[in-house]
Amino acid sequence: MIDAGKQAFLTGLFEAAVTAADAHAAMAQHLPARPKGRTVVVGAGKGAAQLAAAFEDLWDGPLSGVVVTRYGYACPTRQIRVMEAAHPVPDSAGLAATQALFDAVAGLGPDDLVVALVCGGGSALLPCPPEGLELANEQALNEVLLASGAPIGVMNAIRKHASGIKGGRLAAAAHPARVVSLVVSDVPGDDPAQVASGPTVPDVVTLADTLKMIEARGLVLPPAVLDRLQPAPLPDDPVFARNEVRVVASARISLEAAARAAEAQGMPAVILSDAIEGEAEVIGQMHAAIAREVIAQGRPFKAPVVILSGGETTVTLRHKDGRGGRNTAFLLGFAQAIDGVQGITALAADTDGIDGSEDNAGAFADGTTATRMRAAGIDPANALRRNDAWGAFDAAGALFVPGPTGTNVNDFRAILISP
Missing domain, CATH: 3.40.1480.10 (MOFRL domain)
Structure with a gap:
């Protein structure tokens, strides 16, 4: 033995x-200033519930919101709703959670603040197949990627171009509200655009770049998904101009x-x-x-x-x-x-x-x-x-x-x- x-x-x-990545300690020095308007919290990942609970303890002011975590990973919160969904292969509960996040940021104004609590695992927890695809298509894509042995950057590039929420699209939906993303990084190099496939952080990787990655690695994607890959917003899009990203914990x-x-x-x-x-x-x-x-x-x-x-x-x-x-x-x-x-x-x-x-x-x-x-x-x-x-x-x-x-x-x- x-x-x-x-x-x-x-x-x-x-x-x-693990203690160094504790949610409370990680966020304490990275809180944004209180806005004139509302504060709405959204988030996804295996530690999203703990991040939400810590944010409630630290925040001096009213707030609302919703986060999604893996089944069995929830913890008590007072004001932020915690939803659970499947990981690593997405399920219908993840679809409902994705819609709840979009609902939470709908109709906000320029004086409102969205705080995004993002950590690893969010890619699977936020399924959002684009028009013409269904959950089964996204599940099939996820299974192909998980079995491929491809690096996380390649997998996430593909996910972002086959999703209605990843690659900064949730932040774009919150515009004109300001979005501050507090990110616990689980990716090599700590690129926040890669964590949970960046629902609130756009990526410089284009659709053309992604297609080259697919070809270079000989990846065989489900045909329906490959046919419906679509461009993701880029970081220079004006909807992201007021946003901020802070990596609060990392490897x-x-x-x-x-x-x-x-x-x-x-x-x-x-x-x-x-x-x-x-x-x-x-x-x-x-x-x-x-x-x-x-x-x-x-x-x-x-x-x-x-x-x-x-x-x-x-x-x-x-x-x-x-x-x-x-x-x-x-x-x-x-x-x-x-x-x-x-x-x-x-x-x-x-x-x-x-x-x-x-x-x-x-x-x-x-x-x-x-x-x-x-x-x-x-x-x-x-x-x-x-x-x-x-x-x-x-x-x-x-x-x-x-x-x-x-x-x-x-x-x-x-x-x-x-x-």
């Missing part, structure tokens, strides 16, 4: 990262908090990057190569050390009945690559508390993990091929299950090297 002390240490780093901020937590316990910490993308198992193998180099050669870092990284990897789905998500897939590739190596212990987890299809955020691994999987009758390589990383780590007794955290700043990875 994973050493209990090392497991507790890594769990503490995860908790420090970078959370990784820096985890590094400080490690160093406070006397453990040196290094951050590889907060914007790592690529196929999850391959990125896991790359991290393992670095860890083995530290053990064998004392480079590029000296042990003891904890190596931190974030970003958003992808998983190419080969089996629709696979269990798990990108963090367990990352760690399964990692575990095989450090098989038999002593002194390496790792945690990979999604900061929202749920990694993919099950109830775990991720898992732990060390040099004995792959061996324990085989002893339990699980071939790690075959589990990867079957997209069943969850089953492999469940058999090894190494799942990490903290429950929903109320925030989302993407993947968190911590590798403790202590020979």
Whole structure:
């Protein structure tokens, strides 16, 4: 089994990262000035309810509004309505929530303020098929994109051009009211236009750019969707002139908090990057190569050390009945690559508390993990091929299950090297 002390240490780093993205603390320094008119709050994402509750506590004045979050992620609010919908594949409840957001910003004037609380997961929670398409078309598109292994920027570019709300369209609908977007970033590079596919933040990526991405990656979209892709508004559109965007929490901020937590316990910490993308198992193998180099050669870092990284990897789905998500897939590739190596212990987890299809955020691994999987009758390589990383780590007794955290700043990875 994973050493209990090392497991507790890594769990503490995860908790420090999540605390740094706490909704109340994240927004406290980013509140806009009170408007002459009304204040309307809209929002979407896995942590939208917690953001709404925090905003209510912080705001000095009347307000109203509605946000949508994933089923099971709601929390009590006083003035802002919280709706729940499906993630990662949208459902009819998401359609109703999308309409509720449009209704909330309808008929506003130039003295009114719209505060948009946006975080990861909003893309699926806000289905809005354009004219000529139905929810089933958007569901089919989402399933194709999730199985494609395409980077999040490519997926979101396509979503924005196949939607009536993404790509700044909700902000455009609120015009002439001023829109201030408070964004918790879960995307590599912290581009706010990518978070939840930017319902209130327009993107510079055009329809022509998107079509080139589709062709370059050989993506096969549902024909009905491909035929109805439509241009999204661009940032220089006058309807966005008075708007403002503030990134209030991100992977970078959370990784820096985890590094400080490690160093406070006397453990040196290094951050590889907060914007790592690529196929999850391959990125896991790359991290393992670095860890083995530290053990064998004392480079590029000296042990003891904890190596931190974030970003958003992808998983190419080969089996629709696979269990798990990108963090367990990352760690399964990692575990095989450090098989038999002593002194390496790792945690990979999604900061929202749920990694993919099950109830775990991720898992732990060390040099004995792959061996324990085989002893339990699980071939790690075959589990990867079957997209069943969850089953492999469940058999090894190494799942990490903290429950929903109320925030989302993407993947968190911590590798403790202590020979």
